[in-house]
Amino acid sequence: RQTPVKEVVNSMVLNPGRVKYVGISMRSNLMYRDIFLSKYGKAALNELEEMSLYxxxxxxxxxxxxxGGSSAASVTGRSEKVNKSILALKKTYFGSYQGRMQTRxxxxxxxxxxxxxxxxxxxxxxxxxxxxxxxxxxxPRLKMVARGGFVEDKLSPNILKAVERRGLTMGHxxxxxxxxxxxxGVYFTGHLDGGNFLTKAEKDAFVNSNSSNLKKS
Structure with missing residues (x-):
């Protein structure tokens, strides 16, 4: 859905050395504060809140x-199943800590x-x-991720180790x-599920088309 990429880049430029990476939310991390709370507890979450930027x-x-914005309203699936999933997640979001937090x-x-x-x-x-x-x-001197390596897999454990050594604020x-x-209550980006993306009529047409091509060959 529509995402404020230009504004995010501008925010990074205005905060050099502080904001170095901004993840565009997806389904699995939309309620990140709840994930953090379940792993590290309320005291750590309070510190995380102080570190959050507005x-x-x-x-x-x-x-x-x-x-109430048009960006979130534009997110609809190609099937009733997907639409129900989006609405259910939104309901969960506003019942979560992330959704209940007071905005500025x-x-x-x-x-x-x-x-x-x-x-x-x-x-x-x-x-x-x-x-x-x-x-x-x-x-290469830090030996965290080799070029071509899987950054998520290699760097995430290093972040945790830094936090363990230096504390949450300094380590992060x-x-x-x-x-x-x-x-x-709606994530910005996500993966399309091919099985849900096509309607039944489109799936049938796709299968029939491939069956015809196989018979011809």
């Missing part, structure tokens, strides 16, 4: 983002998007400073990774 550059148009007050017609610190480097759609990849993630600061949320 930047003026991410106070955006309420007609597009947030619960901004000007009329605006909604405040947040950046939540994450201890996991998601390889899904994200925005990252090129220099951070070149000079840190792939720095070196990696500077966050997840974007517009508090609409």
């Amino acid at each position: 930047l003026p550059s991410l106070a955006l148009c309420g007609e597009i983002y947030g619960e 007050e901004v000007g009329p017609g605006k909604v405040q998007l947040s950046l939540t610190p994450t201890l996991f480097w998601y390889d899904n759609t994200h925005i990252c400073d090129t220099a951070h990849y070149r000079d840190f993630v792939f720095d 600061s070196r990696y500077g990774c966050y997840i974007l949320d517009d508090h609409s």
